[in-house]
Amino acid sequence: MKKKALYITFAISICLAIGFLSSFATQSSVNDWFTTLNKPSFNPPSWLFAPVWTVLYIMMGVAAGIVWAKGLYHLWVKTALYHFGFQLLLNAAWSIVFFGLKEPLWALFVIIALVIVLSLTIKWFKVVSKTAAWLLVPYLLWVCFATVLNYKLWELN
Known part of the structure:
Protein backbone atom coordinates (compact mmCIF):
# COMPACT_ATOMS: atom_id res chain seq x y z
CA MET A 1 0.00 0.00 0.00
CA LYS A 2 2.86 2.35 0.84
CA LYS A 3 4.46 1.67 -2.54
CA LYS A 4 1.19 2.39 -4.36
CA ALA A 5 0.76 5.70 -2.49
CA LEU A 6 4.30 6.69 -3.48
CA TYR A 7 3.63 5.95 -7.16
CA ILE A 8 0.35 7.85 -7.04
CA THR A 9 1.97 10.85 -5.32
CA PHE A 10 4.79 10.94 -7.86
CA ALA A 11 2.41 10.58 -10.82
CA ILE A 12 0.17 13.36 -9.49
CA SER A 13 3.24 15.57 -9.13
CA ILE A 14 4.26 14.91 -12.74
CA CYS A 15 0.76 15.67 -14.05
CA LEU A 16 0.46 18.87 -12.00
CA ALA A 17 3.95 19.96 -13.14
CA ILE A 18 2.95 19.47 -16.79
CA GLY A 19 -0.20 21.48 -16.16
CA PHE A 20 1.77 24.21 -14.40
CA LEU A 21 4.31 24.43 -17.22
CA SER A 22 1.51 24.46 -19.83
CA SER A 23 -0.09 27.36 -18.01
CA PHE A 24 2.84 29.59 -18.99
CA ALA A 25 1.82 29.28 -22.65
CA THR A 26 -1.80 29.84 -21.69
CA GLN A 27 -1.14 32.91 -19.54
CA SER A 28 0.94 34.49 -22.30
CA SER A 29 -2.18 35.14 -24.38
CA VAL A 30 -5.29 34.38 -22.32
CA ASN A 31 -5.57 38.00 -21.16
CA GLY A 65 -0.01 5.78 -10.17
CA ILE A 66 -2.41 2.86 -9.84
CA VAL A 67 -1.21 1.43 -13.16
CA TRP A 68 2.46 2.11 -12.41
CA ALA A 69 2.18 0.34 -9.03
CA LYS A 70 1.26 -2.88 -10.85
CA GLY A 71 4.90 -3.17 -11.92
CA LEU A 72 6.85 -1.95 -14.93
CA TYR A 73 7.95 -5.51 -15.66
CA HIS A 74 4.47 -6.16 -17.10
CA LEU A 75 4.20 -5.43 -20.82
CA TRP A 76 0.64 -4.16 -20.39
CA VAL A 77 1.71 -1.70 -17.70
CA LYS A 78 4.54 -0.40 -19.89
CA THR A 79 2.22 -0.09 -22.88
CA ALA A 80 -0.41 1.73 -20.81
CA LEU A 81 2.15 4.15 -19.37
CA TYR A 82 3.72 4.83 -22.79
CA HIS A 83 0.29 5.83 -24.06
CA PHE A 84 -0.26 7.91 -20.93
CA GLY A 85 3.04 9.74 -21.42
CA PHE A 86 2.28 10.42 -25.07
CA GLN A 87 -1.18 11.82 -24.31
CA LEU A 88 0.34 14.00 -21.58
CA LEU A 89 2.78 15.44 -24.13
CA LEU A 90 -0.08 16.11 -26.54
CA ASN A 91 -1.98 17.79 -23.70
CA ALA A 92 0.93 20.17 -23.11
CA ALA A 93 1.48 20.65 -26.85
CA TRP A 94 -2.10 21.79 -27.30
CA SER A 95 -1.60 24.72 -24.89
CA ILE A 96 1.60 25.69 -26.63
CA VAL A 97 0.05 25.54 -30.11
CA PHE A 98 -3.29 27.17 -29.24
CA PHE A 99 -2.22 29.85 -26.77
CA GLY A 100 1.53 30.15 -27.31
CA LEU A 101 1.55 30.06 -31.11
CA LYS A 102 -2.04 31.34 -31.43
CA GLU A 103 -2.86 28.70 -34.03
CA PRO A 104 -6.38 27.33 -33.40
CA LEU A 105 -6.41 25.19 -36.57
CA TRP A 106 -3.13 23.44 -35.74
CA ALA A 107 -4.29 23.11 -32.14
CA LEU A 108 -7.41 21.36 -33.45
CA PHE A 109 -5.20 18.72 -35.08
CA VAL A 110 -3.28 18.31 -31.83
CA ILE A 111 -6.42 17.93 -29.73
CA ILE A 112 -7.90 15.39 -32.16
CA ALA A 113 -4.69 13.37 -31.80
CA LEU A 114 -5.05 13.78 -28.02
CA VAL A 115 -8.59 12.36 -28.09
CA ILE A 116 -7.35 9.35 -30.06
CA VAL A 117 -4.31 8.67 -27.88
CA LEU A 118 -6.30 9.27 -24.69
CA SER A 119 -8.92 6.76 -25.85
CA LEU A 120 -6.14 4.22 -26.43
CA THR A 121 -4.69 5.06 -23.01
CA ILE A 122 -8.05 4.31 -21.38
CA LYS A 123 -8.21 1.02 -23.29
CA TRP A 124 -4.77 0.00 -22.01
CA PHE A 125 -5.44 1.25 -18.49
CA LYS A 126 -8.59 -0.92 -18.45
CA VAL A 127 -6.43 -3.98 -19.16
CA VAL A 128 -4.36 -3.19 -16.05
CA SER A 129 -6.97 -1.57 -13.76
CA LYS A 130 -10.61 -0.77 -14.41
CA THR A 131 -10.49 1.86 -11.65
CA ALA A 132 -7.59 3.63 -13.36
CA ALA A 133 -9.44 3.56 -16.67
CA TRP A 134 -12.61 5.06 -15.12
CA LEU A 135 -10.55 7.83 -13.51
CA LEU A 136 -9.61 9.02 -17.01
CA VAL A 137 -13.18 9.17 -18.34
CA PRO A 138 -13.94 12.69 -17.00
CA TYR A 139 -10.70 13.86 -18.63
CA LEU A 140 -11.76 12.32 -21.95
CA LEU A 141 -15.18 13.99 -21.71
CA TRP A 142 -13.56 17.36 -20.96
CA VAL A 143 -11.12 16.97 -23.87
CA CYS A 144 -14.01 16.06 -26.20
CA PHE A 145 -15.79 19.23 -25.07
CA ALA A 146 -12.54 21.19 -25.56
CA THR A 147 -12.25 19.74 -29.07
CA VAL A 148 -15.70 21.08 -30.01
CA LEU A 149 -14.83 24.41 -28.38
CA ASN A 150 -11.50 24.54 -30.25
CA TYR A 151 -13.30 23.84 -33.53
CA LYS A 152 -15.88 26.59 -32.90
CA LEU A 153 -13.16 29.09 -31.93
CA TRP A 154 -11.34 28.32 -35.17
CA GLU A 155 -14.57 28.50 -37.19
CA LEU A 156 -15.66 31.82 -35.67
CA ASN A 157 -12.28 33.45 -36.10
Whole structure:
Protein backbone atom coordinates (compact mmCIF):
# COMPACT_ATOMS: atom_id res chain seq x y z
CA MET A 1 0.00 0.00 0.00
CA LYS A 2 2.86 2.35 0.84
CA LYS A 3 4.46 1.67 -2.54
CA LYS A 4 1.19 2.39 -4.36
CA ALA A 5 0.76 5.70 -2.49
CA LEU A 6 4.30 6.69 -3.48
CA TYR A 7 3.63 5.95 -7.16
CA ILE A 8 0.35 7.85 -7.04
CA THR A 9 1.97 10.85 -5.32
CA PHE A 10 4.79 10.94 -7.86
CA ALA A 11 2.41 10.58 -10.82
CA ILE A 12 0.17 13.36 -9.49
CA SER A 13 3.24 15.57 -9.13
CA ILE A 14 4.26 14.91 -12.74
CA CYS A 15 0.76 15.67 -14.05
CA LEU A 16 0.46 18.87 -12.00
CA ALA A 17 3.95 19.96 -13.14
CA ILE A 18 2.95 19.47 -16.79
CA GLY A 19 -0.20 21.48 -16.16
CA PHE A 20 1.77 24.21 -14.40
CA LEU A 21 4.31 24.43 -17.22
CA SER A 22 1.51 24.46 -19.83
CA SER A 23 -0.09 27.36 -18.01
CA PHE A 24 2.84 29.59 -18.99
CA ALA A 25 1.82 29.28 -22.65
CA THR A 26 -1.80 29.84 -21.69
CA GLN A 27 -1.14 32.91 -19.54
CA SER A 28 0.94 34.49 -22.30
CA SER A 29 -2.18 35.14 -24.38
CA VAL A 30 -5.29 34.38 -22.32
CA ASN A 31 -5.57 38.00 -21.16
CA ASP A 32 -4.91 39.62 -24.53
CA TRP A 33 -5.18 37.55 -27.73
CA PHE A 34 -7.84 35.16 -26.38
CA THR A 35 -10.08 38.01 -25.21
CA THR A 36 -10.25 39.32 -28.79
CA LEU A 37 -11.61 36.06 -30.21
CA ASN A 38 -15.25 35.53 -31.07
CA LYS A 39 -16.49 32.78 -28.76
CA PRO A 40 -19.41 30.37 -29.00
CA SER A 41 -22.29 30.68 -26.54
CA PHE A 42 -21.14 27.56 -24.66
CA ASN A 43 -17.66 28.92 -23.93
CA PRO A 44 -17.14 28.48 -20.16
CA PRO A 45 -16.02 31.40 -18.01
CA SER A 46 -12.24 31.74 -17.74
CA TRP A 47 -12.20 31.16 -13.97
CA LEU A 48 -13.54 27.61 -14.48
CA PHE A 49 -10.53 26.23 -16.34
CA ALA A 50 -7.93 26.25 -13.55
CA PRO A 51 -10.01 24.30 -11.00
CA VAL A 52 -11.28 21.82 -13.61
CA TRP A 53 -7.77 21.14 -14.91
CA THR A 54 -6.38 20.82 -11.39
CA VAL A 55 -8.94 18.13 -10.54
CA LEU A 56 -8.37 16.38 -13.87
CA TYR A 57 -4.57 16.38 -13.45
CA ILE A 58 -4.96 14.90 -9.97
CA MET A 59 -7.30 12.19 -11.29
CA MET A 60 -4.86 11.48 -14.13
CA GLY A 61 -2.04 11.14 -11.63
CA VAL A 62 -4.02 8.79 -9.41
CA ALA A 63 -4.87 6.66 -12.45
CA ALA A 64 -1.27 6.56 -13.68
CA GLY A 65 -0.01 5.78 -10.17
CA ILE A 66 -2.41 2.86 -9.84
CA VAL A 67 -1.21 1.43 -13.16
CA TRP A 68 2.46 2.11 -12.41
CA ALA A 69 2.18 0.34 -9.03
CA LYS A 70 1.26 -2.88 -10.85
CA GLY A 71 4.90 -3.17 -11.92
CA LEU A 72 6.85 -1.95 -14.93
CA TYR A 73 7.95 -5.51 -15.66
CA HIS A 74 4.47 -6.16 -17.10
CA LEU A 75 4.20 -5.43 -20.82
CA TRP A 76 0.64 -4.16 -20.39
CA VAL A 77 1.71 -1.70 -17.70
CA LYS A 78 4.54 -0.40 -19.89
CA THR A 79 2.22 -0.09 -22.88
CA ALA A 80 -0.41 1.73 -20.81
CA LEU A 81 2.15 4.15 -19.37
CA TYR A 82 3.72 4.83 -22.79
CA HIS A 83 0.29 5.83 -24.06
CA PHE A 84 -0.26 7.91 -20.93
CA GLY A 85 3.04 9.74 -21.42
CA PHE A 86 2.28 10.42 -25.07
CA GLN A 87 -1.18 11.82 -24.31
CA LEU A 88 0.34 14.00 -21.58
CA LEU A 89 2.78 15.44 -24.13
CA LEU A 90 -0.08 16.11 -26.54
CA ASN A 91 -1.98 17.79 -23.70
CA ALA A 92 0.93 20.17 -23.11
CA ALA A 93 1.48 20.65 -26.85
CA TRP A 94 -2.10 21.79 -27.30
CA SER A 95 -1.60 24.72 -24.89
CA ILE A 96 1.60 25.69 -26.63
CA VAL A 97 0.05 25.54 -30.11
CA PHE A 98 -3.29 27.17 -29.24
CA PHE A 99 -2.22 29.85 -26.77
CA GLY A 100 1.53 30.15 -27.31
CA LEU A 101 1.55 30.06 -31.11
CA LYS A 102 -2.04 31.34 -31.43
CA GLU A 103 -2.86 28.70 -34.03
CA PRO A 104 -6.38 27.33 -33.40
CA LEU A 105 -6.41 25.19 -36.57
CA TRP A 106 -3.13 23.44 -35.74
CA ALA A 107 -4.29 23.11 -32.14
CA LEU A 108 -7.41 21.36 -33.45
CA PHE A 109 -5.20 18.72 -35.08
CA VAL A 110 -3.28 18.31 -31.83
CA ILE A 111 -6.42 17.93 -29.73
CA ILE A 112 -7.90 15.39 -32.16
CA ALA A 113 -4.69 13.37 -31.80
CA LEU A 114 -5.05 13.78 -28.02
CA VAL A 115 -8.59 12.36 -28.09
CA ILE A 116 -7.35 9.35 -30.06
CA VAL A 117 -4.31 8.67 -27.88
CA LEU A 118 -6.30 9.27 -24.69
CA SER A 119 -8.92 6.76 -25.85
CA LEU A 120 -6.14 4.22 -26.43
CA THR A 121 -4.69 5.06 -23.01
CA ILE A 122 -8.05 4.31 -21.38
CA LYS A 123 -8.21 1.02 -23.29
CA TRP A 124 -4.77 0.00 -22.01
CA PHE A 125 -5.44 1.25 -18.49
CA LYS A 126 -8.59 -0.92 -18.45
CA VAL A 127 -6.43 -3.98 -19.16
CA VAL A 128 -4.36 -3.19 -16.05
CA SER A 129 -6.97 -1.57 -13.76
CA LYS A 130 -10.61 -0.77 -14.41
CA THR A 131 -10.49 1.86 -11.65
CA ALA A 132 -7.59 3.63 -13.36
CA ALA A 133 -9.44 3.56 -16.67
CA TRP A 134 -12.61 5.06 -15.12
CA LEU A 135 -10.55 7.83 -13.51
CA LEU A 136 -9.61 9.02 -17.01
CA VAL A 137 -13.18 9.17 -18.34
CA PRO A 138 -13.94 12.69 -17.00
CA TYR A 139 -10.70 13.86 -18.63
CA LEU A 140 -11.76 12.32 -21.95
CA LEU A 141 -15.18 13.99 -21.71
CA TRP A 142 -13.56 17.36 -20.96
CA VAL A 143 -11.12 16.97 -23.87
CA CYS A 144 -14.01 16.06 -26.20
CA PHE A 145 -15.79 19.23 -25.07
CA ALA A 146 -12.54 21.19 -25.56
CA THR A 147 -12.25 19.74 -29.07
CA VAL A 148 -15.70 21.08 -30.01
CA LEU A 149 -14.83 24.41 -28.38
CA ASN A 150 -11.50 24.54 -30.25
CA TYR A 151 -13.30 23.84 -33.53
CA LYS A 152 -15.88 26.59 -32.90
CA LEU A 153 -13.16 29.09 -31.93
CA TRP A 154 -11.34 28.32 -35.17
CA GLU A 155 -14.57 28.50 -37.19
CA LEU A 156 -15.66 31.82 -35.67
CA ASN A 157 -12.28 33.45 -36.10
